[in-house]
Amino acid sequence: MSVLLEARELVKHYGAVHALRGASFSVDAGEVVALIGDNGAGKSTLVRHLSGVEQPESGQILLNGEPITLGSPTDARVQGIETVYQDLAIAPELDPAANLFLGREIRRKGLLGALGMLDNGAMREKAKVEFDRLGVSLQSMSTPIGSLSGGQRQSIAVARAVAWASKVVFMDEPTAALGVVQRERVLDVIKRVRDTGIGVVLISHNMPEVLSVADRVEVLRLGRRVAEFRAADATIEDLVGAMTGALGDGEAA
């Protein structure tokens, strides 16, 4: 399988804090990569760079082997890279379809569309197709999503990213606030997304979850990649050992 998105030796300081010290990372098409590490290891910082929110001081980002510059989240989205944020970033007062199409509304055809009128029917239909494809079940398409359960809201946030991502989806702790059943449902969605050929990057603190859903695990410590595992061959002890530095060669220079 070919490498889809790759970071090489990214460096970033925040004042005196050396957040990324030559961090590297890669994700292939159609695989789930778990990105793990202790608090402050640089996971979220790395994802912010790969989704265009921040720009590295040095290092390279490559998409399909070509170096690219992600100057803004919009740049990343244009390249087919989407992100599901930890705090979801949904509009609770809007209905599921309006959230799915937020910022990408379908306008009516002709003059009415030129006046800015929206085609809500078309958006609802396409949203329904998208939710069905990912196995997200909603009783009502007209309910503001603030009144849905946490799992359903999470599923909609994931569905929104997936609907627009043609290459890579980043998910920052997508199951952190969920119950057992809802968590299973979101993990199921993640697998379905992978099966469509999209690269999924999962940030998680939950080691059993990481091992159950990921194909590969990359471990960050003190701003650089210190270990890589095939999920099938790794144990929780391996992962924790690499994260804490008790194991492996990842001593900070």
Add this chain to the structure above:
Amino acid sequence: MVAKLSKITTVWIALVLVLLCVVFSVINPAAFPTAFNLKTLLVEAAVLLVLSVGMTFVIITAGIDLSVGSVLLFASMCSALAMNSMAGGDSTAAGADVAFVGLLVALVAGAAWGVLNGLLITVAKVPPLIVTLGSFGAALGAAQLAGDGTDVDTVPEGMREWLGFGNTLGIPNMVLVALIVTLLGGWLLTTTRFGRYTFAIGSNPEAARRVGISVTRHLIMVYTLVGLLAGLAGYMSLAQFGATTLSGHTTDNLNAIAGVVLGGTSLFGGVGSIAGTVIGVFIPAVLTRGFIITGVQAYWQPIAVGLVLVAAVWFDQSRRRARNNR
């Protein structure tokens, strides 16, 4: 279902309005349910309705505009002065061309103040409450400075006759203008991308920003819209009274906010409707007319409005709490 609760609030408040009309009609069937009374009521509410349509957009973005009444006066002062200077000092006998320029001046003056509010709120990041409180004082001061502290009471007679007192097919033109503004406002809010973004920003500005919506640009447009409508309201007021009314309109801001909130629009943003605002504006108006006609002291009106307002917000709050507890 939780889904339609915002609409349920609107339905409740509509029932209150209907009930008020029925009660006043029963108490004084000869005077309240008459065409004349209805016309008077509609004309009296027209200016406030135009302000409130703009205020609805602002409040849905979780903002507020305290400056609408002062901007109204500023716009009508600019308009009146411009028309007078075009007509050599006294525009009473001036024609439609002068009146038209007066309209443009009022709209531009109002919109300019709206742009200023919007820039201070979004670019300087001063809270809307403070920015528009500042504008509330400053716009009134500017209007008084421009008029040397006195009202301008010469406006084109034709403009007074057509817009101020005129009718089209039996409907007062003041009401017609307010109706058109209301319909356009409702269309903009419910069917267009502009309206969708207004709701989205009020619901979660961070979410809107992350999907690539220019929140700054949109908020400036919303405050410009409310300024533009305040300018139009200033022109309507000029036509209605034949003068700038510097001592009036001081509580227009609060009346507009009360009307919008009564109509089910949430001060926390993300929820609201123009239809609700129409109902919310007419409750105080009906109370005023009703109390005059039934001989109740007019001082009861603000008390009654206050009660209904607090009850409506309490209802909105408890509904939100119920939802968030899920």
